[in-house]
Amino acid sequence: MKYFIRGLFLSLVISLPALAQMQMLDRVAVIVDQGVVLESEVRKLVSEVKAEAAANNQELPSDAALRTQAIERLILRNLQLQMADRMGIQVSDPQLDQTIANIAANEGATVPQVREELMRQGISYDDYREQIREEMIMGEVRRANVRRRIYITPQEITNLVDVIDQQGSEQAEYELGHILIGFPPDLTDEDVAEARERADRVLKLLNDGSEFARLAIAASSGSEALDGGNMGWMNINAMPSLFAEAVQGKRKGELIGPIRSGAGFHILKIIDTRGIEVVEVEEVKARHILIEPSIILSEERAKNMLLKFKEQVLADEADFAELAKEHSADPGSALRGGDLGWANPEMYVPEFKQSLATLEPGEYSDPVRTQHGWHLIQLLDRRIDDATEQRKEDKAYQLLFNRKFAEESENWLREMRDSAYIEVLSD
Structure with a gap:
């Protein structure tokens, strides 16, 4: 045994210079407030840009210019993620998995097919997941901080509606x-x-x-x-x-x-x-019950609550509107029994929109996980948008919001x- 321990000790001593050399391969490239950008992150981003440029037969500037741009993007990313930590913004694994499934579906693929394609390109699926998680977190940070800076006056809406009318259909x-x-x-x-x-x-x-x-x-x-x-x-x-x-x-x-x-x-x-x-736009009228998971209420319990609500409503043992008023975490719709009114489904988050697309009027969804929590959704009706004045104002507001955002x-x-x-x- 003592020879084994002595041999282990010698192997560790011998490996220390190699370990030190390995650790020196990475270093801090930028100090960003309370965080840092590592040299490995800079090199990785530069490599990704070069690979994409090569795939598109696009010329690139010097490595120095490319590095400067990469550092700037990583600084902004780091600052946004630090702010997300301060704000307590997180993306759970179920929410992340649902988003990746939606991304795959939008590309006409499945998640296993996405995994295979990433493997073919030499990209780790775990790295891909974390990149998507960070993009979702940064999106939430931007929305939370930028939305409150935007103010749209009724006159701006009226003026834009007039412009849209003048421009006509083209x-x-x-x-x-x-x-x-x-x-x-x-x-x-x-x-x-x-x-x-x-x-x-x-x-x-x-x-x-x-x-x-x-x-x-x-x-x-x-x-x-x-x-x-x-x-x-x-x-x-x-x-x-x-x-x-x-x-x-x-x-x-x-x-x-x-x-x-x-x-x-x-x-x-x-x-x-x-x-x-x-083109004519289909609108949907829906209602929902939102349950937000928390430290006290687990993801599984939140989902099971909605499954129980669905069983009760289908068995006429409970009223959907009353359940929404009592339990829904969406204060705007809860007071109306969960009613979301008529809306273009494009305004909803992808998971919610996709669930509505699978329902017939009167049908209930299974519990759906979005960035807001777990939803039980009922599609009440569909209609073709007739481009009323209210619709024009809604469109003008959204255009102004997107511009100002x-x-x-x-x-x-x-x-x-x-x-x-x-x-x-x-x-």
């Missing part, structure tokens, strides 16, 4: 590329002049034939920089007001800018355009970044 959508030459926190006239000069240089490079996506990754301060500046498809009424005014009447391939805002100078490219077909999200992220302690450690 409206344009734009796929926009965006480069932001940002201002520093404590702005001076010299900073403005320098930013304008940089924006002019970028615009000249674009006019001379440089690739937009590559310059966006290299030079943009916008949140979509690592995506080549691509903002995706947007209705003209849903994009920031500054952009909406600039793109009207412009054609595919045109460059616009520099346009000044409080954030800096913007350069836009109309990557593509397409028309909008007016995008603008305020950028402002909120920038303010959070500017107020945080950030130290990028040198190599």
